[in-house]
Amino acid sequence: MIKDYEEFKKFVFQNTSIDLNAYKERQMKRRIDTLISRNKFDGYDSYSKAIKSDPKMMDEFVNYLTINVSEFYRNPALWKTLENDILPDLINKFGPNLKIWSAACSTGDEPYSLAMVLAKKVPLSKIHILATDIDDQVLMKAKDGVYGENSLKGLPQEYKDKYFEKMGDRFYKISDDIKRCVEFKKGNLLKDNYPSGMHLIVCRNVMIYFTEEAKDEIYKKFHKALVPDGCLFVGNTEQIINHREIGYTFDKLFFYRKVK
Numbered sequence: 001m002i003k004d005y006e007e008f009k010k011f012v013f014q015n016t017s018i019d020l021n022a023y024k025e026r027q028m029k030r031r032i033d034t035l036i037s038r039n040k041f042d043g044y045d046s047y048s049k050a051i052k053s054d055p056k057m058m059d060e061f062v063n064y065l066t067i068n069v070s071e072f073y074r075n076p077a078l079w080k081t082l083e084n085d086i087l088p089d090l091i092n093k094f095g096p097n098l099k100i101w102s103a104a105c106s107t108g109d110e111p112y113s114l115a116m117v118l119a120k121k122v123p124l125s126k127i128h129i130l131a132t133d134i135d136d137q138v139l140m141k142a143k144d145g146v147y148g149e150n151s152l153k154g155l156p157q158e159y160k161d162k163y164f165e166k167m168g169d170r171f172y173k174i175s176d177d178i179k180r181c182v183e184f185k186k187g188n189l190l191k192d193n194y195p196s197g198m199h200l201i202v203c204r205n206v207m208i209y210f211t212e213e214a215k216d217e218i219y220k221k222f223h224k225a226l227v228p229d230g231c232l233f234v235g236n237t238e239q240i241i242n243h244r245e246i247g248y249t250f251d252k253l254f255f256y257r258k259v260k
């Protein structure tokens with residue numbers, strides 16, 4: 001019998017490996033309570049029984065929980081900074097075979113944007129981007145590579161013309177050339193091992209959902225995953241207050257570099 005939210009969190013961890021203690025509690029609980037009543041269950045116990053016995057419902061629950069709004073080229077000015085300042089410097093220092101990780105990549109808009117921008121500087125054959133997310137459903141969509149026009153609204157026309165094929169009135173399919181640059185994998189930032197030797201880590205618009213302790217731990221693990229002078233690109237509400245303490249220097253707004 002699951003009596004309260006504390007017990008529901010344990011149930012979620014046992015069944016999905018998602019540790020809700022690491023997410024901001026008020027926000028997350030409100031979301032879950034809304035979902036339960038919208039689905040006409042009378043509480044945590046009946047809802048948890050239902051999702052445990054129905055894998056499709058469990059997937060839908062995880063998908064709802066993880067909030068996966070994304071879009072191509074989100075916050076265009078920052079992508080210009082990446083293109084004009086950060087990437088040239090990284091290529092100059094580390095060569096064209098950059099190791100890049102899009103952490104919490106959602107439906108692929110972010111890693112595909114990275115591949116398109118990088119393709120202006122290095123041949124497509126040299127681009128390899130690791131893209132991870134905790135949610136199977138968004139990863140499936142990412143691998144599919146079909147997007148509604150809303151996802152592309154901020155993307156400069158030159159990229160749309162070059163790398164997308166229009167499907168009907170409202171959908172766009174990304175080219176296989178860009179798809180081949182990105183390797184999608186399931187990964188939980190709170191639990192799984194991180195890759196190493198990264199030159200650029202892009203992690204945007206997910207830290208806002210985590211507690212201060214969880215954020216701190218993740219920023220430390222990113223630091224370890226980067227090479228000295230490697231860069232961490234964060235979301236535009238996600239400045240790292242204690243960046244110096246962890247071992248980053250501030251480069252440009254929302255770009256941090258690992259101290260050598």
Ligand SMILES: C[S@@+](CC[C@H](N)C(=O)[O-])C[C@H]1O[C@@H](n2cnc3c(N)ncnc32)[C@H](O)[C@@H]1O
Pocket residue numbers: 066067068069070071074103104105106107109110132133134135138187188189190203204205206235
């Ligand atoms: C709002 S989206 C951000 C997507 C993209 N980075 C962007 O800025 O457009 C947040 C993503 O974080 C993922 N996420 C949430 N918790 C996670 C965790 N513990 N480990 C990995 N990914 C997580 C969600 O599944 C979702 O796809």
